[in-house]
Amino acid sequence: MSLRTRLSAYLVGLHTLLFVMAALLLIEQASLFVTVELLLMASLAGGFHLLKRALEPLGYTRRLHDLLQDQHYANRLAPPEAGELDELVALFNTLLATLHRERLEIGEQQGFLDRLLEATPSAVLVFDFDGGISLFNASAAALLGLEQARGKPLAAWLDGSALLSSTLDDVARARSLSLLKQLDTLTAGDARLLTDPAGRRYRAQRGRFFDRGFARDFLMVEELTAELESSERAAYEKLIRVLAHEVNNTVAATASVLDSLRYYASQLTERDATDFSTAIVAVRRRNVSLGEFIERFTRVVKMPAPELRPANLKEVVDGILWLNREQCNARDIRLEWGRCDSVPPQPIDIQLMEQALLNIVKNAIEAIDARRAQDAGAAGFVRATLENDGGRIKLSIIDSGGQLSGALQRQLFTPFVSTKKGGQGIGLMFVREVLNRHDCTYSLAPGFDAETRFDIWFPATRAGADVTARREGSPPAALAAASCP
The missing domain is CATH 3.30.450.20 (PAS domain)
Incomplete structure (x- = not known):
């Protein structure tokens, strides 16, 4: 039972009792009875009026509750008839206005956050x-x-x-x-x-x-790939240029001194002259190796911008396999084609791409040698595949070396990280630079059956591009181990 009902019942019961008492006591005095009855009726009406006014704050509270529950924060409570409730209604309306404003701000912030996250x-x-x-x-x-x-x-x-x-x-x-x-x-x-x-x-x-x-x-x-590669490249370029300058000056001066010292061999005894010449030759060979070591680094730094011309990728790979055929035959390593789709010519810098692919094949051959040093019965093959992968041209070089581990895989393409003992990682640095400059995506990862895959995806190009004239020195079409099936 509500408070209003209980209070109404109380007023009605009280006045009913008073009516009965007035009727019993004043029934013989008609004028006084009527007067008392009228006063009691006025008292009852006044009691209901005061009850309504007393419970009016509860009505505003109920309406505020309904607005909050329905989240109608833009609505406002009507001003009261009595001035005593002005402050209460003003407080409620201020609360609704604050909630409405905060809701708008949260909505705007959420909308901004959603757009920011998507952008x-x-x-x-x-x-x-x-x-x-x-x-x-x-x-x-x-x-x-x-x-x-x-x-x-x-x-x-x-x-x-x-x-x-x-x-x-x-x-x-x-x-x-x-x-x-x-x-x-x-x-x-x-x-x-x-x-x-x-x-x-x-x-x-x-x-x-x-x-x-x-x-x-x-x-x-x-x-961070592009950002880190850019900062690394700038740091390597500066470092390598300084090293190349100092080392080349030292190598040139040392080579000149060593050449001059060779003339003194005739002034020594035969035995001493032989030891002297042997030492000079060994130092000179090491001096030349040092110059070549620095030259390999400067080749990456001084790489020219690619000159793109349409070229047949199969012919490019055929040429690389042809160059390695003799050493692979001597090591019992098969050079072969797997899948070979007919693909349109690709705009590439032939010289840079050949050098990059030559590095990949060379690494594959050395990986097979490293595996055979551990397992003499391991099969050796380097397989090339060329396929149209959903409209993109995919070239893969697969080898049976299996020298790539998951931990090492994530560190490749950075200087001084290599799978080879004593390797400097220069070859993969060069490959990365060439592929990035051709806008190619690539992946070097372990494959099935202890294989290693180097996959290269060439950017989409116009189909039907003209193929340039066949390069001088291309291998014959009858190359048995290095031609498309």
Whole structure:
């Protein structure tokens, strides 16, 4: 029973009792009875009026409750008839106005945040209280291949309970899984440099904020490949130019002195002259090696801008396989073609691309030699494939060396990192520069059966481009081990 009902019942009961008492006591005095009855009726009416006024604040409170519950913050309460409630109604209206203004500000901020998240190139993921993804932008969906990700933790893609986007190719799928695995190990407050199987680098940071008193995490992933490569290139160029200048001056002066010392051999005894000449030749050979070592670095730094002309990729690869046929035959290493689609000519700088592919094939042959040193019965082959991969041209060099580990894979394409003992990583630096200047994407990763794959995707070009004249020195078409099947 409401307060209004109880108070109304009280007034009615009280006045009913008074009416009965007046009737019993004043029934013989008609004029006084009528007067008392009229006063009691006026008292009852006044009581109901005062009851209405007394309960009026409860009515405003109820209307405010309804407005808040329905989130009608733009509405206002009507001014009261009595001045006693002016302050209360003004307070309620001020509260509604404040809520309305804050709601507009939050809506504007949320709209701005949504547009900012969609426009930013960084991948952003926001997690709910249970660690599931509650918000992610388009960059995160593209980078990580997320599909229907809301409510799922990162581990869902690692254990197979959630699937990546079906539009991803094998390379993008491997990249997404690698990044998800690394991101899943980050804790709140961590910032780390990540790498994918293709050697591309990312800065990842996991932060935390509080929502309604509960902690929620977010992840930001920003690709740094171009920025880091640019800064590294500038630093390497400066360092290598200084080293090349100093070393070349020293090498030239040392070579001149060594050549002059050789004339003194005739003044020594035969035995001493032989030792003297042998020492001079050894030092001179080491001096020449030092000059060649610096020259390999300067070749990367001083690489000219590519001169793009349409070229037949099959002929380019045929030429490289032809150059290596003798040493591979001597080492019992098969040079062969796998799949070989008919593809349109590609605009490339033939000299730079040949040198890059020659480095890749040379690394493959040396990897096979390294594996045979560990396993004498291991098969040796270098296989090239050329295919039209969904409109993009894909060239792959596959070898049976199997010398690429997952940890080392993420460090390749940087100086002084190599799978070869004593290697400086200069060859892969050169390959990276050539492919980047041709706008190619690439991946160096372990394959099946202890194989290693170097995949190169050429940018989409116009079909039907004219092929330039056959290069001088191209291998014959009848090359048995290096021709398309």
